[in-house]
Amino acid sequence: MTKPLRIRRYRWSDLDAVWTLHQIALAQVGLVPGDGVYYDDDFPRITEVYLANRGEFLVGEVEGAGIVAMGGLRRIDDRTAEMCRLRVHPDHQRRGYGTQIMLALEQRARELGYAVLRGDTTLRQTAALELYRKAGWRELRREKRGENVVLYGEKYLISELSPFCVSD
Numbered sequence: 001m002t003k004p005l006r007i008r009r010y011r012w013s014d015l016d017a018v019w020t021l022h023q024i025a026l027a028q029v030g031l032v033p034g035d036g037v038y039y040d041d042d043f044p045r046i047t048e049v050y051l052a053n054r055g056e057f058l059v060g061e062v063e064g065a066g067i068v069a070m071g072g073l074r075r076i077d078d079r080t081a082e083m084c085r086l087r088v089h090p091d092h093q094r095r096g097y098g099t100q101i102m103l104a105l106e107q108r109a110r111e112l113g114y115a116v117l118r119g120d121t122t123l124r125q126t127a128a129l130e131l132y133r134k135a136g137w138r139e140l141r142r143e144k145r146g147e148n149v150v151l152y153g154e155k156y157l158i159s160e161l162s163p164f165c166v167s168d
Contacts, residue, residue, distance in 0.1 A: 002095045003062045005069060007104050010046055010057035017067040018059060018085075019043050025087040029124040031148070042074075042085075050074055055081065056108045060088075060101055068092040071101040073109055076118065081109050083119040086128065098131050106135075106157065115158045123149040 010018065022040065026032070042049045050057040050072045060069030071086040083105055088098045109117055119137070121128040129151070137153040144150075 003064070005060040005062060005095075005097045005100050007058050007060050007069075007100060010051070010059055010070075010072075012047065014059055014067060015043065015046070018046070018070050021067060021070055021087050021089055022085065024089060028090045029122070029126075031122065031124065046072070054112055056105060056112070057085070058101060058104055058108075060097055062092065062097075065089075065092065069097040069101050071105050073105055073112070073114075073117075079114060080116045080118060081112070081114045083109075083117050086119075086131075088127075093127060098127070099135070102131060102135055106155075110157050116154055116156055118152070118154045120150050120152045123151065 019040075022043070046057050049055070054075045055073045057072040058070065059067045062068050068089040069087065069092065072084050074082045074084055076082055083102070086098060086101060086105075088101075106117065117137075118140075119132070121132065123129070132153055132155075135155065137155045140152045140154055142149055142151050
């Protein structure tokens, strides 16, 4: 039986746990420092980069396991936010936790007044690709970085803006 995920806002005391989760999740798919994709300069500044700049950073806890999922919203401009740092610990994947974090971030983006979400992932991150596809994201472009292919995508939170919206 899947234990429930309790989603809450990041606190400074979570830094070590989210840093560790980030490293484990990237290592699982073979991403490492210096590969042209990996960066981590925002971790010591989560409050500044996300929370204090019209963004959000959420963690998901499971009783007995601690923080097993996370994700952030980073402001790009007045109508657009980037969904980033979406991670689920490998031992807790395929339980819907990534979907729960994504939905909570989408809801928070709407509350903050964003109309568009953008994000990126690599071809190596097949679980993330499937999650974004199921959630209605569309691919914008691909970019080769070193040995990796990065996919950039977006999702419209307001259907009137969607290029796929058909009006009568």
